[in-house]
Amino acid sequence: MLLTISGLPGSGTTTVSRLISEKYNLEMISAGEVFRSLAKEYGMTLAEFGALAESDESIDIKIDERQKEISNTRDDIILEGRLAGHMAEKALKVWIKASVDVRVQRIVSREGSSFKDKLDETIEREASEAVRYRTIYGIDISDFSIYDLVVDSENWNQFQIANIISCAIDNCSYSNV
Template sequence: MLLTISGLPGSGTTTVSRLLSEKYGLEMVSAGEVFRSLAKEYGMNLAEFGALAESDESIDLKIDERQKEIARTRDDILLEGRLAGHMAKKAMKVWIKASVDVRVGRIITREGGSFEAKLSETIGREASESIRYRTIYGIDINDLSGYDLVIDSGKWNQFQITNIISSAIDNISYF
């Protein structure tokens, strides 16, 4: 089974992906964790590293090429990341969404900081990513038409979302 979970920062993709990977025995590959570790290696915060990635396409290309290769060559994988649904052609594709206020609240819980600072950072990061995705791949990150399932994580908790996705997995015919 190949499953992709995508969404904007703070939407809950990593938490739900971990729950699903445990439930179905899937190896989880997270683009966000790779991006965060690269930012740390460069000694930058996410906003700074995102700005660097805007001028250096090789950063996104490395992360995305790794996901494409994994999707092509391995079974029983869960790819988690903003573009994962675009990187894996034959997969069940899920987008998890939430309002910016909900997402920023979760980011503060995870990382600390003030609402105003995290809101500004999140909006800047998303604008930076949107530019990069459109420039590098011609992808409009706001176009959700390619996803099999779109779930609002502001309405359900991680366990309920996992159950919704599990129901779809257990009832879909192309796995």
């Protein structure tokens, strides 16, 4: 089974991906964790690293090409990341969404800092990513038309969302899932 789970920061993609990974014994590949670890290696904040990625598209391309390669050569994985649904040709594709205020509150709860600081950082980061995705790939990140399932994480907790995705997985007619 190949599954992609995508969404903006704080929407719950990583948490839900881990739950699905455990339930179905799937390896999880997270683009966000790769991006965060690269930012740390460079000694930069996510916003600073995002700005660097704007001027050096090889950073995004490297992460995304790796996901594309994995999706074309491996089975029984979850690709988790903003563009994972675009990188995997044949997969059950899920987008998890939530309002910016809810997402930022979650980010503050997990990382600390003030709501205003994280809101400003999140808005800057998402604007940077949107420009990069459009410039590099011609992708409009706000277009959900490629996704098989869009779930609002304001309406359900992580366990309920995992159950919704499990229903899709268990009843999926895709030959590759």
